[in-house]
Amino acid sequence: GAGVSQTPSNKVTEKGKYVELRCDPISGHTALYWYRQSLGQGPEFLIYFQGTGAADDSGLPNDRFFAVRPEGSVSTLKIQRTERGDSAVYLCASSLNGRGAEQFFGPGTRLTVL
């Protein structure tokens, strides 16, 4: 079946603008994770969804970042008033049940804030 997909693959925006990044998890996976990967670093956890609810948003860096998963499938990560420091690759992962099951990653969205 299809793996995790993310759109867009690249996003260039200007400082202060609003962006939305989309993640389509593997069908049937109840758990969905967002990570951020800066150049030369490992992925850093942002937020975890179990079904429709955000079970853990402790990794979100500040209130400019928000994510939703209204129907328990597709998720959107929203960033308001973007800053140059937000530039990174945003990775989405899904797993069958979220209780430590294998996480499958999407290809990521490369966000560049000019």
Added chain:
Amino acid sequence: GENVEQHPSTLSVQEGDSAVIKCTYSDSASNYFPWYKQELGKRPQLIIDIRSNVGEKKDQRIAVTLNKTAKHFSLHITETQPEDSAVYFCAASIYGGSQGNLIFGKGTKLSVKP
């Protein structure tokens, strides 16, 4: 919270040699340790994982060892090939816990010279 340290940051070996990458973790509650391989511009892909109820796991040329007492785990690649060249990330999480988000090391760039 959990902290994962990974060494070395870069590793260069000759084709056919073995490569070893080491990670330490801080939270004794962590019990699931996956390793991901990430080629340039691609998504992280799980190559092997280990749970804390075993000390070693092998899959063809790849093996992982875990020392719970010392809180460290290692990736061993034997008979390296040029296609093994990539960045490798270790991670830790709590399998069966309420979140399961992964805490990653900073990565090891492995170069296999033909």
